[in-house]
Amino acid sequence: MKTYLLFLVLLAQFNYGQDALSDLLKRYNKESVPYITVDQLQEKQDAMIILDSREPNEYKTSHIKNAVYVGYRDFSTENLKRLNIPKDATLVVYCSLGIRSENVAEKIQQLGYKNVFNLYGGIFEWKNKNCPVVNGLNKPTDSIHTYSKKWSKWLHNGIKVY
Structure with a gap:
């Protein structure tokens, strides 16, 4: 019985480690x-074009200020x-976590953009690093559309919207 409990504890620790971003x-x-x-983007944000690659309802709920919806x-x-x-502009593409944005960024690279x-x-x-976001009216907000309840576990700061 002790061996089984030890196995369960080790398995839980392994699975918890797999939840890292x-x-x-x-x-x-x-x-x-x-x-x-996030830190690098904050430092150079004014020199970059930020592209939001989420869905319209996600963008309307909140987005990084001055981000262009694509x-x-x-x-x-x-x-x-x-x-x-x-073509020589520096572009930063984002989504909820960085998965969908990779797909969009690849398409942008195929157009000849080199600094993506x-x-x-x-x-x-x-948002987890307390950076500001704005809503569709360009007003500060704490709401973040989490795409789904499954993905919402990655948002630790702000109001989760589904």
Whole structure:
């Protein structure tokens, strides 16, 4: 019985370790787009174009100030081209955690943009580090759309919206 309990304790510790953000991103991402951390983005935010690759309701709930909505399901390279962003601009793409944004960032790279980054941990990590977000009316908010209840466990700071 003691051996079985020890096994359960060790298994629980192993599973808890697998819940690290780095493990999640390694599981879903190919790391085809370099990451930028929240701290790095904060330092250089004014010199970068920030692109939000979530769904419209997520963006309306909250987004990083001055982020341009490009979407995920409705992302279009034609719409991106209409923004007339210079090819040498530094672009940071984000979503909730950095998974969907990698897919969008890859498409942007294929258009010839060389300085494209994926925000590590997405808007969740941004908010978890107490960085400000604004709603669809450009007003400060603490609400973050968590995409789903499953993914909401990664948001530790702010009001979870589903």
